[in-house]
Amino acid sequence: MVSYLDFLNLNDAEIGDKLKDGKITICVIGIGRIGLPTALVFAQAGAKVIGADISDKIVENINNSITYIDEPGIEEILKKSITSGNFRASTDVPASINEADVIIICVPTPVDSNKNPNYSALMAVSQDLVKGLKKGSLVIVESTIAPGVVEEIIAPFIEENTNFVIGKELGIVSCPERADPGKIFECLKTVPRIVGSIDERSGNLAGALYKAVMGVKIVKVSNPKTANAVKLTENIFRDVNIALINELAILYEKIGINIIETIGAATTKWNFIPHYPGPGVGGPCLPANPYYLIQVANRVGYIPYLVRLAREINDRMPDNIVNLIFEALNGIGKAIKGSKVAVLGISYKSGVKDIQNAPAERVVNSLKKFGTMITCYDPLFENEIVFGMPMEESVEVAIQDADAVVFLTAHAEFKELNLEDLTRFVKLPTVIVDTRNIFDQNEVKNAGFAYRGLGVPVL
Amino acid sequence: MVSYLDFLNLNDAEIGDKLKDGKITICVIGIGRIGLPTALVFAQAGAKVIGADISDKIVENINNSITYIDEPGIEEILKKSITSGNFRASTDVPASINEADVIIICVPTPVDSNKNPNYSALMAVSQDLVKGLKKGSLVIVESTIAPGVVEEIIAPFIEENTNFVIGKELGIVSCPERADPGKIFECLKTVPRIVGSIDERSGNLAGALYKAVMGVKIVKVSNPKTANAVKLTENIFRDVNIALINELAILYEKIGINIIETIGAATTKWNFIPHYPGPGVGGPCLPANPYYLIQVANRVGYIPYLVRLAREINDRMPDNIVNLIFEALNGIGKAIKGSKVAVLGISYKSGVKDIQNAPAERVVNSLKKFGTMITCYDPLFENEIVFGMPMEESVEVAIQDADAVVFLTAHAEFKELNLEDLTRFVKLPTVIVDTRNIFDQNEVKNAGFAYRGLGVPVL
Numbered sequence: 001m002v003s004y005l006d007f008l009n010l011n012d013a014e015i016g017d018k019l020k021d022g023k024i025t026i027c028v029i030g031i032g033r034i035g036l037p038t039a040l041v042f043a044q045a046g047a048k049v050i051g052a053d054i055s056d057k058i059v060e061n062i063n064n065s066i067t068y069i070d071e072p073g074i075e076e077i078l079k080k081s082i083t084s085g086n087f088r089a090s091t092d093v094p095a096s097i098n099e100a101d102v103i104i105i106c107v108p109t110p111v112d113s114n115k116n117p118n119y120s121a122l123m124a125v126s127q128d129l130v131k132g133l134k135k136g137s138l139v140i141v142e143s144t145i146a147p148g149v150v151e152e153i154i155a156p157f158i159e160e161n162t163n164f165v166i167g168k169e170l171g172i173v174s175c176p177e178r179a180d181p182g183k184i185f186e187c188l189k190t191v192p193r194i195v196g197s198i199d200e201r202s203g204n205l206a207g208a209l210y211k212a213v214m215g216v217k218i219v220k221v222s223n224p225k226t227a228n229a230v231k232l233t234e235n236i237f238r239d240v241n242i243a244l245i246n247e248l249a250i251l252y253e254k255i256g257i258n259i260i261e262t263i264g265a266a267t268t269k270w271n272f273i274p275h276y277p278g279p280g281v282g283g284p285c286l287p288a289n290p291y292y293l294i295q296v297a298n299r300v301g302y303i304p305y306l307v308r309l310a311r312e313i314n315d316r317m318p319d320n321i322v323n324l325i326f327e328a329l330n331g332i333g334k335a336i337k338g339s340k341v342a343v344l345g346i347s348y349k350s351g352v353k354d355i356q357n358a359p360a361e362r363v364v365n366s367l368k369k370f371g372t373m374i375t376c377y378d379p380l381f382e383n384e385i386v387f388g389m390p391m392e393e394s395v396e397v398a399i400q401d402a403d404a405v406v407f408l409t410a411h412a413e414f415k416e417l418n419l420e421d422l423t424r425f426v427k428l429p430t431v432i433v434d435t436r437n438i439f440d441q442n443e444v445k446n447a448g449f450a451y452r453g454l455g456v457p458v459l
Numbered sequence: 460m461v462s463y464l465d466f467l468n469l470n471d472a473e474i475g476d477k478l479k480d481g482k483i484t485i486c487v488i489g490i491g492r493i494g495l496p497t498a499l500v501f502a503q504a505g506a507k508v509i510g511a512d513i514s515d516k517i518v519e520n521i522n523n524s525i526t527y528i529d530e531p532g533i534e535e536i537l538k539k540s541i542t543s544g545n546f547r548a549s550t551d552v553p554a555s556i557n558e559a560d561v562i563i564i565c566v567p568t569p570v571d572s573n574k575n576p577n578y579s580a581l582m583a584v585s586q587d588l589v590k591g592l593k594k595g596s597l598v599i600v601e602s603t604i605a606p607g608v609v610e611e612i613i614a615p616f617i618e619e620n621t622n623f624v625i626g627k628e629l630g631i632v633s634c635p636e637r638a639d640p641g642k643i644f645e646c647l648k649t650v651p652r653i654v655g656s657i658d659e660r661s662g663n664l665a666g667a668l669y670k671a672v673m674g675v676k677i678v679k680v681s682n683p684k685t686a687n688a689v690k691l692t693e694n695i696f697r698d699v700n701i702a703l704i705n706e707l708a709i710l711y712e713k714i715g716i717n718i719i720e721t722i723g724a725a726t727t728k729w730n731f732i733p734h735y736p737g738p739g740v741g742g743p744c745l746p747a748n749p750y751y752l753i754q755v756a757n758r759v760g761y762i763p764y765l766v767r768l769a770r771e772i773n774d775r776m777p778d779n780i781v782n783l784i785f786e787a788l789n790g791i792g793k794a795i796k797g798s799k800v801a802v803l804g805i806s807y808k809s810g811v812k813d814i815q816n817a818p819a820e821r822v823v824n825s826l827k828k829f830g831t832m833i834t835c836y837d838p839l840f841e842n843e844i845v846f847g848m849p850m851e852e853s854v855e856v857a858i859q860d861a862d863a864v865v866f867l868t869a870h871a872e873f874k875e876l877n878l879e880d881l882t883r884f885v886k887l888p889t890v891i892v893d894t895r896n897i898f899d900q901n902e903v904k905n906a907g908f909a910y911r912g913l914g915v916p917v918l
Contacts, residue, residue: 148714192728225716226716229716234728241696248766251763255755265689
């Protein structure tokens with residue numbers, strides 16, 4: 001055991017050595033898409049790691065080296081880490097916290113149906129912290145939270161419910177994860193970490209740990225809330241820029257301009273970076289993160305109009321896609337009622353098995369209301385039940401007799417499709433609705449389909 | 460004379476050769492910040508260039524090798540080009556057009572006080588085109604315009620008022636300038652050019668000319684309106700991202716977070732690029748360009764909420780700065796009425812002598828209404844009269860007895876100021892209001908001033 005207090009006498013190299021020698025125990029709370037890879041990277045570096053989670057099923061699976069998180073190589077790394085004894089999972093969160101020197105919190109921070117931040121997982125962890133924390137522990141919050149949550153909620157809660165003084169007997173740090181789903185391991189080992197702490201020593205220690213384990217640059221900021229603001233700023237930047245491009249995509253199509261061509265040309269300017277239109281912004285982060293900032297802003301009486309509008313534009317994109325499907329079917333003289341629509345791609349992101357906040361769900365539910373017959377296919381969800389619907393086993397089965405084939409995710413498999421072959425399965429005239437710029441319009445038409453694309457005028 | 464029609468038999472290298480041999484005459488209409496450097500670059504490459512402008516004063520000055528455009532090196536290049544006989548200016552626009560093989564339009568496209576696009580200069584040029592154009596001319600529009608203006612207004616106007624068929628006897632191309640004021644020459648020779656034409660040959664010819672003269676990459680797009688959309692998209696991207704950062708700057712200050720620190724840390728993420736808060740967005744482009752798109756959008760019934768909101772946020776920034784000055788003076792117990800406020804920096808951009816849409820004007824006018832005594836200084840406008848006010852000859856004179864010193868432009872000179880020295884001139888307590896993150900807060904306070912900064916909480 002090398003506690004936060006013991007750390008004070010160690011330099012960075014010594015911390016790295018202790019870690020590699022298995023003298024440091026890490027508890028990662030929440031072993032999902034971020035927590036599990038993070039835990040495994042620490043375990044691979046030699047730390048003793050406990051993955052704590054309230055889900056019996058996840059813990060049992062992980063202890064049997066099974067995970068449904070589809071990050072490249074994760075199964076093999078998990079198996080090795082379990083076999084080596086460096087990693088195990090537990091449902092006893094307080095006990096796991098008590099056993100650890102360093103506690104890393106990776107629980108989800110989603111929004112509820114009213115778009116209010118839902119801190120319940122983090123609050124539950126806070127209660128476990130006061131049960132399990134011992135003098136000298138270092139707590140690192142990786143979850144995305146509003147600025148101020150560490151300083152104004154978690155830290156006071158811990159101090160009020162333990163005998164420990166933060167900054168003296170306990171360390172608490174915000175070090176928001178910045179990893180890209182589908183490339184989590186790669187990101188963990190390349191993307192600099194933002195570290196904000198209440199006392200300087202905690203920040204230095206957290207930085208030294210991440211540097212030793214991940215080999216990444218550490219960016220120290222003034223306090224936890226600044227670290228949280230950095231994370232929110234990054235994701236809001238993306239959300240706003242995607243909203244801008246979504247807005248322009250719809251406008252440009254109306255005035256006969258191809259948004260994809262426009263983005264490509266604009267990208268040749270030194271201070272422009274491309275974002276792409278799509279059927280909506282899914283995943284655990286972008287659809288939720290802005291509301292964490294909006295809530296804080298409302299509290300201080302400063303509504304961030306632009307952040308909110310951007311979020312609302314992206315939130316409404318599935319409706320625009322349903323409208324595009326309407327128009328597409330209308331273009332071939334078919335009503336949406338009674339038409340058969342094949343939805344291809346339900347993941348929110350290409351190549352990633354994840355349907356959190358996926359726009360596909362909203363599109364499918366809207367189509368159902370209009371009396372459309374829907375089939376779905378996603379190479380990552382073959383034969384599963386998703387959104388209460390059976391996923392087909394192949395593209396060919398899904399598009400059987402389809403009037404419209406709607407692509408919502410740019411999975412690599414879709415890019416390889418031979419469209420001409422596919423005409424054999426559908427009920428021509430059939431329109432392909434491409435919301436992800438997977439296909440060239442002429443290619444689609446030459447294959448025998450009608451075409452509609454998001455942000456792409458019909459030639 | 461090598462006309463558009465003659466060009467058809469030439470390859471790119473031959474076009475370059477003809478140009479260098481002085482066999483091609485170029486008329487650049489509008490010889491301001493973009494037009495003059497563009498004309499000079501063509502002249503330097505060997506072309507015969509006429510700079511046509513309706514301003515007697517500008518034409519006379521230029522023919523005497525005098526320009527007030529402060530691009531680095533421009534005076535010397537102008538003198539050489541006049542002396543060599545490759546360049547001259549003229550107020551006779553139709554005659555200049557008639558003399559030329561290639562006409563490049565660089566007139567301003569601002570907005571009026573109702574934020575409506577003002578195409579009057581471009582319409583006047585269109586009338587000159589029908590008077591002066593001869594068979595075989597190539598017309599290149601560099602001015603920033605809405606998508607469709609070339610196809611739906613200029614081209615039909617020319618065809619209706621001449622006997623020429625566009626695409627056969629005349630070429631017309633959109634090739635929007637993408638240069639950064641203060642670095643125009645550098646940009647002209649490095650930034651790829653977007654070329655969109657009605658007929659393919661015109662686009663090829665325009666591309667060959669720019670490639671030969673500027674040495675830059677040519678990006679061909681489908682038509683003029685796409686080229687115009689690219690330009691608007693680039694500038695709207697900047698306007699939106701500056702608006703986002705301005706919004707966050709105000710919010711973050713309220714919750715105790717430093718926007719500059721946040722931007723710096725966020726910039727370590729691979730898909731984030733920094734934009735900075737400021738007292739407003741000035742210059743000829745960003746405050747006007749979005750309205751060109753908004754007008755077109757209104758016409759097709761699709762209000763681009765995000766583009767509009769971003770513009771409005773930036774447009775309102777001077778009011779936020781006035782409020783910041785209020786708060787800053789209040790912080791040292793002074794009312795704005797009767798206080799003396801020194802405004803340092805009136806250019807919209809550091810190092811560039813240009814007050815088009817400069818936020819300083821709005822700030823100064825608001826302060827006047829509140830009964831503030833105002834002095835102004837800008838190293839680029841010493842002793843001139845600007846906004847109806849005398850510009851002081853030095854920082855020291857401007858800040859004499861000041862209660863607040865407000866920095867609106869991050870001129871290099873300001874960064875070099877010795878703040879401690881300046882306390883001798885002001886009427887302490889005096890607050891420095893830094894809207895451009897020129898100074899470190901502690902440095903300001905250690906020098907003896909109070910401090911307020913945009914997006915920077917007071918420590």
